[in-house]
Amino acid sequence: MADRMHGRPAPATESEVRDWDDPDPSGNTYTKVAFIDLDLTEVANTGAVFEQCTFRGVRFNASTHTDSAFVNCTFIGSSFFDSTFTRCKVLGSRFDRCTFGLFKVAGGDWSFVGLAGADLRGSEFSNVRLREADLIRVRCEGATLRGVDLSGASLQGANFAKADLRGSDLSTVDPHTVELSGAIIDMTQAVVLATSLGLDVRPS
Template sequence: MFQYTDEEYERVDFSQADLRNGELKGCIFTRCNFRGTQLDEIWTSGCRFIECDFGGAAFNASLHTRSAFTNCRFAGANLFVAKFEDCKMVGSDFAGALLDGITIRGGDWSYTNLRQVNLSKQILRGMRLMEADLSESNLQKADLREVDLTGAKLFKASLKGADLRGAKMDRIDYRSFDLTGVRIDLEQAVNVARSFGAKVD
């Protein structure tokens, strides 16, 4: 096990490295390469990863608290049972990533690419997903209460059994996904009706 505190790295190649069971506190990684890196059970706290490439990396059972992964790429990464608590993931790309069993508690995931990912039964309450691309994602039975989904793309997303009450849904195209079995509040119901051309007095 290793521990790094307040270290800074720029354009360092960590690809294929074995960084399992490590602990990172307050570290900054800018444009670093973590392709295929083993990051299982790693713990990060207050770290910043800026424009880093985590393609094909393994994050199994890792824990991240108040860390930031901004404009990072997670193509093909395995985040099985990883946990993110109050993290900033703005602009990151999770296309092709495995998110089964992931735990997300709060945080800002705005402008992320979450197309076709599996977030079924996830408790996402209160997090920010502004302008996120959730097209064709699986959000069945997810708790989306008080989530900021302003401008998010939900084209063909599966939301059966999801709870959207209290969520911010400005600039959402309700016609782009199936609302069958979705729990919504009165304000959202009015907006749904208007999106289908109804005049609500």
């Protein structure tokens, strides 16, 4: 089982689902359930709540998740190609050896999430809370992160080359340890980054 951020173990599960015909979790609540090797491709989930669940080898490709919650969940070896999360709460969840691609997140709270080392190239995050998230060595080249709250996030070794970061909180970004070449930023962010480099920014 994957370790969680700060050394916390993943929650133990109490039941398993390995065969789910015509899955539709909308409106249901699942607690401490292990979902193993399921195909949730193109599932349209609205309002489901997953608490302390584990998803191992689950295919979320082209699925949509709206106003749903994945709280303190663990995703292991799962795929999220062309999946969309809208206004979802993914607090404290961890993604381990998962694959993405055309991944979209609009709104919602992803604080304390663990995405260390994830390949999020070309993904889109808009108006999302990623406070204190583990984004160490995350690959976001060419990604869009507009209006994202990255306050307190761990970003050492992250790659945001050619990413669109406009409107995002970059107060904890260290330009010495984060790749930012070609990234698109606004004037306010430019001042923040210049200050973090030790420059004395003054009006002309």
